[in-house]
């Protein structure tokens with residue numbers, strides 16, 4: 001996961017900057033190497049340390065060059081098949097083909113995020129009891145499938161959703177262990193896993209995740225959400241907030257800007273939540289949960305998408321109508337967290353396969369329409385090809 005195909009300006013720009021800095025330090029022999037740096041910079045500062053004497057003054061973190069961008073990819077719900085209630089719900093070839101058509105897009109980023117809608121382990125745990133077994137959907141994806149996420153470049157996943165607790169505490173424990181072993185960071189459980197920090201090329205990316213479900217960080221408790229985000233903002237350069245909230249389905253494509261209930265459950269006020277976490281220091285808000293795509297907007301120059309829909313949900317999800325297509329969101333973010341530009345890749349799914357590029361571009365059209373309707377002052381312009389720019 002560290003060998004990402006990063007073609008953006010960060011590395012080149014960062015490298016050039018630090019080479020210039022190293023030269024300046026050597027010549028002037030007064031500045032102290034900064035230890036809060038990535039691999040390449042560590043190499044440079046290590047060679048610098050041999051020639052530059054230690055300084056008395058405190059190290060000052062150099063500001064990244066103006067043309068530096070961090071690239072972040074986000075997708076919605078992911079569930080690559082379940083061995084419960086039986087292995088008939090597993091895809092062919094251990095799911096290795098599900099992400100094949102979009103793998104390069106997912107990997108082409110500094111950080112790649114998705115919502116892990118289920119558990120990730122082989123056997124055991126206590127399946128969530130259901131009143132009606134015909135409508136009981138609980139997901140247990142075999143542990144080895146984690147490699148499919150690794151191969152697609154995922155660094156961070158949310159485990160705050162209505163399926164991470166499908167197999168009780170044992171399921172959560174084993175899922176976390178399998179993610180950890182694979183090198184994928186996770187966040188979203190109240191008290192134990194409220195946030196994660198991922199460092200790459202000297203940049204710290206923080207993730208926290210929220211949902212209305214038992215055991216998760218509660219999307220409805222804005223004061224606590226702000227507390228978590230404020231803390232994370234103090235530990236990270238770029239703060240990514242994930243939420244799984246709002247009503248579901250084709251009648252729930254609009255953001256109502258009030259508390260939503262669905263099947264008798266309070267699913268939060270996602271609009272108030274997104275603004276609250278940005279007020280507390282979030283830089284990107286990735287929403288999901290409605291199983292359909294929802295609008296996006298800029299708030300305080302920070303990017304919000306209210307739902308990224310069903311991204312890769314094999315076998316047990318309805319994919320009819322707007323639930324069958326979704327966006328991959330690729331963002332360029334400035335070092336201070338402000339949105340620079342984005343790209344929507346439209347995908348669609350059918351029962352028999354994972355995400356494929358949608359030549360009808362339905363997710364782009366939907367995002368254009370919904371964003372115009374729900375956020376006429378979104379601050380964003382979306383082209384027919386899916387380019388997202390500031391207005």
Ligand SMILES: [Zn+2]
Pocket residue numbers: 117161162163244289
């Ligand atoms: Zn869900």
